[in-house]
Amino acid sequence: MGNHKMRNYIGTILVLxxxxxxxxxxxxxxxxxxxxxxxxIDLAEQELFDEAIKMIEPALLKEAKxxxxxxxxxxxxxxxxxxxxVYVGSSTSGLALSERGxxxxxxxxxxxxxxxxxxxxxxxxxxxxxxxxxxxxxxMNDVVSGVRGFTRGMxxxxxxxxxxxxxxxxxxxxxxxxxxEEVEIEKNLARxxxxxxxxxxxxxxxxxxxxxxxxxxxxELDGDDYTSRYNLAINLYNRGxxxxxxxxxxxxxxxxxxxQDACVELFEKALNPxxxxxxxxPERKETLKGLVTIYKALSNDDESDKYxxxxxxxxxxxxx
Amino acid sequence: MLRLGIRNIYLLLFTTVISxxxxxxxxxxxxxxxxxxxxxxxxxxSFLFQFARSNDWPNDKKQGNFRIGIQGNTALYNLLxxxxxxxxxxxQMLEVVEIDDSVLMSxxxxxLYTESEGEELQQLIKFTAEKPIMVVTSVDADTxxxxxxxxxxVVQTSRIRYELDMENALKRGLIVGxxxxxxxxxx
Numbered sequence: 001m002g003n004h005k006m007r008n009y010i011g012t013i014l015v016l017x018x019x020x021x022x023x024x025x026x027x028x029x030x031x032x033x034x035x036x037x038x039x040x041i042d043l044a045e046q047e048l049f050d051e052a053i054k055m056i057e058p059a060l061l062k063e064a065k066x067x068x069x070x071x072x073x074x075x076x077x078x079x080x081x082x083x084x085x086v087y088v089g090s091s092t093s094g095l096a097l098s099e100r101g102x103x104x105x106x107x108x109x110x111x112x113x114x115x116x117x118x119x120x121x122x123x124x125x126x127x128x129x130x131x132x133x134x135x136x137x138x139x140m141n142d143v144v145s146g147v148r149g150f151t152r153g154m155x156x157x158x159x160x161x162x163x164x165x166x167x168x169x170x171x172x173x174x175x176x177x178x179x180x181e182e183v184e185i186e187k188n189l190a191r192x193x194x195x196x197x198x199x200x201x202x203x204x205x206x207x208x209x210x211x212x213x214x215x216x217x218x219x220e221l222d223g224d225d226y227t228s229r230y231n232l233a234i235n236l237y238n239r240g241x242x243x244x245x246x247x248x249x250x251x252x253x254x255x256x257x258x259x260q261d262a263c264v265e266l267f268e269k270a271l272n273p274x275x276x277x278x279x280x281x282p283e284r285k286e287t288l289k290g291l292v293t294i295y296k297a298l299s300n301d302d303e304s305d306k307y308x309x310x311x312x313x314x315x316x317x318x319x320x
Numbered sequence: 321m322l323r324l325g326i327r328n329i330y331l332l333l334f335t336t337v338i339s340x341x342x343x344x345x346x347x348x349x350x351x352x353x354x355x356x357x358x359x360x361x362x363x364x365x366s367f368l369f370q371f372a373r374s375n376d377w378p379n380d381k382k383q384g385n386f387r388i389g390i391q392g393n394t395a396l397y398n399l400l401x402x403x404x405x406x407x408x409x410x411x412q413m414l415e416v417v418e419i420d421d422s423v424l425m426s427x428x429x430x431x432l433y434t435e436s437e438g439e440e441l442q443q444l445i446k447f448t449a450e451k452p453i454m455v456v457t458s459v460d461a462d463t464x465x466x467x468x469x470x471x472x473x474v475v476q477t478s479r480i481r482y483e484l485d486m487e488n489a490l491k492r493g494l495i496v497g498x499x500x501x502x503x504x505x506x507x
Contacts, residue, residue, distance in 0.1 A: 191351070191352075194352060227351070230351075231351055231352055234351075234352040234353070234354055235352055237354065237355070238352060238354070238355045240359070241355040241357050241359060242355070244357075244359055244362045244363065245357065245362065247362065247366045248403060249369065249403070249404055249407045251366065252499075253370050253374065253499040253500070253503060254499075256366050256367070256370060257503060260363060260479055260480065261479065263359070264477075264478045264479050267359075267478070268478070286354070289354065290354055293354060293356065296359070296360070297359040297360070298478040299360065299475040299478055299479075299480065300478070
């Protein structure tokens with residue numbers, strides 16, 4: 001019995017000792033982590049961002065992994081490095097992209113830790129959100145610049161910037177909805193690829209596929225978007241016409257048959273989106289004209305005449 | 321306080337730039353324009369050129385220009401001129417002629433495309449019977465191939481195809497090429 005009591009007593013002492021030891025360790029770790037953060041802040045304030053990062057980042061993997069201030073100072077330093085890089089070069093240089101990516105990840109982490117624990121300074125959340133807000137706009141700026149100065153194959157990069165933009169905006173406010181902007185970007189990318197296709201000396205099925213894919217995605221995002229459907233139909237139809245126009249004196253009989261088959265397929269594909277656009281806006285002249293033309297190309301004179309009459313009626317009503 | 325003010329101005333400026341960017345993205349500049357080319361005429365023109373190139377005419381028709389006559393379809397005539405006029409058909413140069421009175425002109429024609437129907441078509445076929453002229457018609461899908469024509473364009477599953485009357489071709493002294501023969505359809 002005495003032995004049993006003694007064993008319980010020793011056990012309690014051992015557990016208590018372990019608890020004291022653990023809390024001391026944790027305290028000393030926090031103390032250590034806060035020291036590192038304060039030093040890193042000092043360095044960042046002196047605009048010694050590389051040094052601040054060197055100081056803070058190893059700690060983010062260990063003792064400062066749950067410290068919102070630490071993540072913030074690291075993210076802030078990367079953001080400032082990104083700004084410097086933009087000032088001397090471009091926001092889409094390899095280094096700038098890397099700095100911005102790190103800044104975003106670390107600032108989101110800072111915000112998440114701070115909003116969960118609420119133990120550190122309440123300003124960390126708002127500071128992180130301010131910095132993220134700034135970075136989100138730089139991404140959108142890159143999207144717009146990318147579309148404006150579009151070159152072949154930039155689609156993925158532009159959409160990547162936009163996805164980063166949305167990711168940040170969702171952190172800032174979950175209720176924001178950027179779908180209509182995404183639809184516009186898809187439409188602009190379709191247009192940019194079409195212009196390249198029209199200006200290229202050699203035909204490119206890849207560019208045409210991109211045009212179609214971007215409009216299709218825009219329709220998926222917004223089923224009520226008239227322009228995407230109309231433009232998709234026109235692009236499909238025009239592609240068929242372009243293929244027909246490519247026939248010349250060197251075309252063999254079997255090629256003529258193949259081209260005709262391919263064109264009819266494109267005309268048929270153009271019909272559905274044009275009909276859908278027409279249903280959305282039955283009085284719209286361009287759509288009626290589109291249907292007159294597509295049905296004519298499909299040798300369906302009855303349907304073509306039907307829409308021709310509808311078009312004439314709209315034109316007449318406009319005059320009156 | 322000053323720093324805060326500058327920061328707010330900076331943010332306002334940045335927001336304005338982004339708003340302008342959005343509005344630029346949202347203005348659907350330079351949408352695609354419908355290509356209004358006459359696709360039926362392009363296809364028919366391509367076939368007529370193939371008929372000229374892949375068939376054979378009697379020797380006395382192998383002098384001077386090789387003529388494709390078009391009656392009743394100016395768009396088709398224009399396309400043929402634009403794309404094929406001046407090309408070689410054997411040793412002859414291709415000439416495209418738009419004709420008002422196919423009966424009077426038919427003597428000089430190798431391939432005669434007509435959109436005439438009824439009495440006018442009958443008269444034309446009668447006048448050109450057994451002459452080395454490839455008379456090409458284009459009648460409604462539910463109308464039978466006109467008697468006396470050599471080739472007739474028909475629409476099949478939205479595609480332009482043609483039917484061929486070999487007997488008429490032979491009567492006219494025309495040798496139909498294998499390529500033309502193999503793609504002809506029957507109804």
